[in-house]
Amino acid sequence: xxxxxxxxxxxxxxxxxxxxxxxxxxxxxxxxxxxxxxxxxxxxxxxxxxxxxxxxxxxxxxxxxxxxxxxxxxxxxxxxxxxxxxxxxxxxxxxxxxxxxxxxxxxxxxxxxxxxxxxxxxxxxxxxxxxxxxxxxxxxxxxxxxxxxxxxxxxxxxxxxxxxxxxxxxx
Amino acid sequence: xxxxxxxxxxxxxxxxxxxxxxxxxxxxxxxxxxxxxxxxxxxxxxxxxxxxxxxxxxxxxxxxxxxxxxxxxxxxxxxxxxxxxxxxxxxxxxxxxxxxxxxxxxxxxxxxxxxxxxxxxxxxxxxxxxxxxxxxxxxxxxxxxxxxxxxxxxxxxxxxxxxxxxxxxxx
DNA sequence: GCGGGATATTTCGCATACGAAACTTCTCCC
DNA sequence: GGGAGAAGTTTCGTATGCGAAATATCCCGC
Numbered sequence: 001x002x003x004x005x006x007x008x009x010x011x012x013x014x015x016x017x018x019x020x021x022x023x024x025x026x027x028x029x030x031x032x033x034x035x036x037x038x039x040x041x042x043x044x045x046x047x048x049x050x051x052x053x054x055x056x057x058x059x060x061x062x063x064x065x066x067x068x069x070x071x072x073x074x075x076x077x078x079x080x081x082x083x084x085x086x087x088x089x090x091x092x093x094x095x096x097x098x099x100x101x102x103x104x105x106x107x108x109x110x111x112x113x114x115x116x117x118x119x120x121x122x123x124x125x126x127x128x129x130x131x132x133x134x135x136x137x138x139x140x141x142x143x144x145x146x147x148x149x150x151x152x153x154x155x156x157x158x159x160x161x162x163x164x165x166x167x168x169x170x171x
Numbered sequence: 172x173x174x175x176x177x178x179x180x181x182x183x184x185x186x187x188x189x190x191x192x193x194x195x196x197x198x199x200x201x202x203x204x205x206x207x208x209x210x211x212x213x214x215x216x217x218x219x220x221x222x223x224x225x226x227x228x229x230x231x232x233x234x235x236x237x238x239x240x241x242x243x244x245x246x247x248x249x250x251x252x253x254x255x256x257x258x259x260x261x262x263x264x265x266x267x268x269x270x271x272x273x274x275x276x277x278x279x280x281x282x283x284x285x286x287x288x289x290x291x292x293x294x295x296x297x298x299x300x301x302x303x304x305x306x307x308x309x310x311x312x313x314x315x316x317x318x319x320x321x322x323x324x325x326x327x328x329x330x331x332x333x334x335x336x337x338x339x340x341x342x
Numbered sequence: 343g344c345g346g347g348a349t350a351t352t353t354c355g356c357a358t359a360c361g362a363a364a365c366t367t368c369t370c371c372c
Numbered sequence: 373g374g375g376a377g378a379a380g381t382t383t384c385g386t387a388t389g390c391g392a393a394a395t396a397t398c399c400c401g402c
Contacts, residue, residue, distance in 0.1 A: 017300045020308075023315035028199040029242070030322055036390090045357060064380060071200065076359050078382055083357075100367045100380045128321035129188045136314045137191075143303070143311045144194035150299035151201055207360090216387060235350060247389050249352055254387075271350040271397045346400090353394070364383075371376090 031125050042117055047072070047080050048089075049117060052106070055090065056114040060105035062095070089113065202296045213288055218243070218251050220288060223260065223277070227285040231276035233266070260284065 036046035044052070047070065054069050055061065061069075067077040081104055084090045089110035095101035106114065129137060207217040215223070218241065225240050226232065232240075238248040252275055255261045260281035266272035277285065300308060 017297050020300060020312050020315060021296055023312075023319050024195055024198050025242070026319055027195050027315075027322060030326060034326065047358070062380080063382095071196065072358085073360060074381065075361075075383080079358070082382095098368070098380085102381065124322055124325040125192055126188050127325050128318055129191060131321050132314070132318060136310075136317065139307075139310050140314045140318070141191050141194075143307045143314075144191060144198075146307070147299055147303060147311070148194050148197055150302050151198060151295055154295040154298050218388070233350080234352095243388085244390060245351060246353080246391075250388070253352095266350095269350085269398070273351065344402095347398105348400095349396100349398070351395080351397100354392085356391100357389085359388075360386090362384085364381105366379100366381080368379075369377085372374095 027125070034124055038117065042113065044113075048084055051077075051080055051084065052089065052110060052114045053117070053119070055104060055106045056111060060103055062101045063104055064101075066104060084110070198296065205295055209288065213284065215284075219255055219260075222248075222251055222255065223281060223285045224288070224290070226261065226275060226277050227282060231274055233272045234275055235272075237275060255281070 032046065035049055039046050039049040042049070050070055051066060054066060058065075058069075063077055063081065064074060066081075067074045070077060072080075081090060081092065085092060088107055091105050091107055093103045093105065095103050132140070203217065206220060210217050210220040213220070221241055222237060225237060229236075229240075234248055234252065235245060237252075238245045241248060243251075252261060252263065256263060259278055262276050262278055264274045264276065266274050303311070
């Protein structure tokens with residue numbers, strides 16, 4: 001679905017905003033789609049490739065760290081790790097010092113597979129960025145930063161409001 | 172999981188790129204999370220709110236059109252429509268002229284619910300954009316546009332390469 | 343008017359994805 | 373040092389999300 005964050009509004013002035021939003025959505029979904037496509041060529045899924053590459057780069061990490069790096073919840077990554085373990089790509093090992101922690105490492109097979117997957121293909125985004133004018137790149141970073149800050153503010157504001165709105169429940 | 176499209180690279184210069192990518196991901200996931208949170212207050216899910224608002228605005232549409240507007244596949248939206256129908260929010264009706272087509276309309280209940288959901292909460296992104304300096308907004312649009320074009324080019328290039336890489340399959 | 347390809351939707355199997363609850367282990371405070 | 377609470381992981385239930393295959397219908401050419 002990806003809940004398209006924008007809903008049609010008749011206002012004329014918002015055309016520009018809509019285009020910016022579309023661009024952000026496009027960039028996100030496209031890079032996601034590409035990872036998935038790349039993964040498929042190696043019999044993997046998108047998140048599995050992400051995990052494989054992260055584990056290869058970091059040489060093993062806790063499940064929580066892996067979750068954080070993948071911007072996903074622990075309960076989600078547990079499942080991904082399960083399937084990768086089933087396929088012999090990773091191993092789980094209880095941490096000796098803190099037995100709550102599960103360390104996840106690549107098996108030799110997982111490592112070999114990771115090395116076969118070209119990184120360049122995952123970097124379409126980076127390549128496009130490097131192709132930008134240096135000044136544009138600086139501006140982009142600055143503006144996006146500012147935009148993120150504003151969104152963060154709005155979020156806090158909205159979240160307070162939301163609690164008051166939630167009167168008319170349904171199903 | 173959202174397959175984070177970026178993978179750690181040791182290069183020093185890429186810090187900036189990483190930050191841009193992070194910002195894009197942040198903006199996307201945040202607006203998605205907000206829709207979800209808003210939805211929850213009304214006993215719905217993110218995509219359901221999106222569908223509800225679209226159907227309210229358009230006054231009923233075919234499943235394919237709805238899918239397109241939601242940037243999702245038909246098979247995905249079928250499920251969403253199923254659950255909304257189960258909850259009495261929408262109705263399916265075969266199109267008389269073209270009996271392959273299924274028209275989806277809000278029930279009175281669905282319409283009432285839609286009207287209760289404030290649109291503003293879905294527009295955190297828009298509000299943040301409007302708060303930007305006009306020049307920044309113009310620049311942002313221009314640069315994102317250029318970036319999208321470059322990504323599109325890269326995608327085409329990569330996709331051709333991908334077919335050659337796909338030798339070493341796995342699991 | 344009929345046969346074959348195109349189009350719209352659903353079904354099926356699988357992998358994410360999340361939140362809440364359950365469990366284990368750790369930590370800190372008294 | 374013992375218990376309360378915190379932290380890390382898993383389990384469970386539900387909802388997306390996709391692609392491939394099955395179904396139903398349309399449409400086009402002949």
